[in-house]
Amino acid sequence: MPDASPAAFPGFAPADLAFLSNLAAHNDRDWFTANRAVYDEVLKPALGALIADASTACAARGLALGGDPNRSQFRIHRDVRFSKNKQPYKTHLSAVLTRDGLKMSPGMAYIHIEPEGGSRVTADSFDYDSIDPLDPSTHPGARLAPEAAPDPTAGAAGIPDVEDAHGRGPYVSAGFFLYDRRNSERVRRAMVADPDAWLAIENHLSSKGLRLAPGLAVKRMPKGYEDHAGGPLEGALKRTQWYARRPLTGAEISSPDLPETLAGFIADMTPLLHFGWGALDKV
Secondary structure (H helix, E strand, O other), rough: OOOOOOOOOOOHHHHHHHHHHHHHHHHOHHHHHHHOHHHHHHHHHHHHHHHHHHHHHHHHHHOOOOOOOOOOOOOOOOOOOOOOOOOOOOOOEEEEEEOOOOOOOOOOEEEEEEOOOOOOOOOOOOOOOOOOOOHHHHOOOOOOOOOOOOOOOOHHHHHOOOOOOOOOOOOEEEEOOOHHHHHHHHHHHHHHOOOHHHHHHHHHHHHHOOHHHHHHOOOOOOOHHHHOOOOOOHHHHHHEEEEEEOOHHHHHHHHOOOOHHHHHHHOOOHHHHHHHHHHHOOO
């Protein structure tokens, strides 16, 4: 939980978020150094305040997720050691809320902030980042094909069904972004042990207007689950990650009420979170 009490979250002003769009067009150290005051003095403190206020809002609802205003933020610097794209900076802000405050703790909420409509110039101007928990390139053996540029007329509805939503606008997601085969296997075993409970979660998400993201699904039924091919669990069992996204609008991220919006989404995701935690916490 937060160690300090930063100022209340003021909302992200569009004029300040323009820094991210400009960074996408001028992604180099000289431009960043000349303009970084907006990031250091405005955007980063605002993200810290959002983490603190969202943690408070979650606690008020009895939700288990929270974060630290500083340690729960992801760095804006990209890890370019293993990337063909050597652009040094991300063009979004990001943070997580978890049960224990650790960034990669299973069962989290991921907060992704960028201008509405996205901050990248073209589809290939933003490469995958090996630090963020939603980055598919961190998954062992993942090799995703380049995607088309975002369709500005598609609106938020297009976000849940893409594997990588970076550069498509702000959103929050929650669930399990698992890169450990053993953990994925624990979740699958829990589904098979209580299929009604899992299907109830899918129905619950649907009732909230949510659906599972693709989740780095495999093409064939995982070994040991072949008997479930064609059954109601097939889609869930093929996934290696289980989470849902909620797109955020420009009005929502600029509002001081964003922490409550995030907490409301996390509350809707609670059945999935508790199911996954129950599976992973079993010895």
